[in-house]
Amino acid sequence: MARIIALDYGKQRTGIAVTDELQLIASGxxxxxxxxxxxxxxxxxxxxxxxxxxxxxxxxxxxxxSESEEAIQVFLKRLKESFPLIPVDRQDERFTSKLAFQTMVNSGLKKKKRQNKGLIDEISATLILQSYLNRI
Structure with missing residues (x-):
């Protein structure tokens, strides 16, 4: 089987998560x-x-x-042009950044690591992907 990729799209950075080949587990x-x-x-x-x-x-x-949806729509058009044979789905991402930060706190990461916005984006993408897997 092929993998599913999830994107937490942002203006500066985009977090990326991926499933295993069996599409069971989401990982950053x-x-x-x-x-x-x-x-x-x-x-x-x-x-x-x-x-x-x-x-x-x-x-x-x-x-x-959200106000960032306009930029995402522009990206989606380019994404579909670049990958016309790969389906693109959307997944509600409300509160994923807050959940990602809380996950970092709960896992015992030091304050310096928790300030890594790229890590927050990656964890957010993982949460988006896991929510998607739970939904399908």
Missing amino acids: LTTVNTKELLQFLKDYAAREKIARIVVGEPKQRDNSP
Whole structure:
């Protein structure tokens, strides 16, 4: 089987998570500069089979789209052009950054490590992917 990739898309950085080949377990992969994201995905797809890509869908508490959704829509268009055969799904990402930070606290990471925003983005992508796996 192929892997599922999840993205916690951000203006500066994007957290990336991936499943195992059986699509059972979500694991953090890395965080990349958003400007380099498409190239990273192309390089990754050359090494690994990708079944689908899940992109976090930021929403306000009232369920309306977040202000970052406009930038995500532009990215989604480029993503679909670059990977026309790979399905793209969306997953609600409300509170994932807060949950990611709390996960870091609960795991005993020192304050200096918890300030690593890239790590927060990677954990957020993992939470997005795990939520998606739980939903399907």
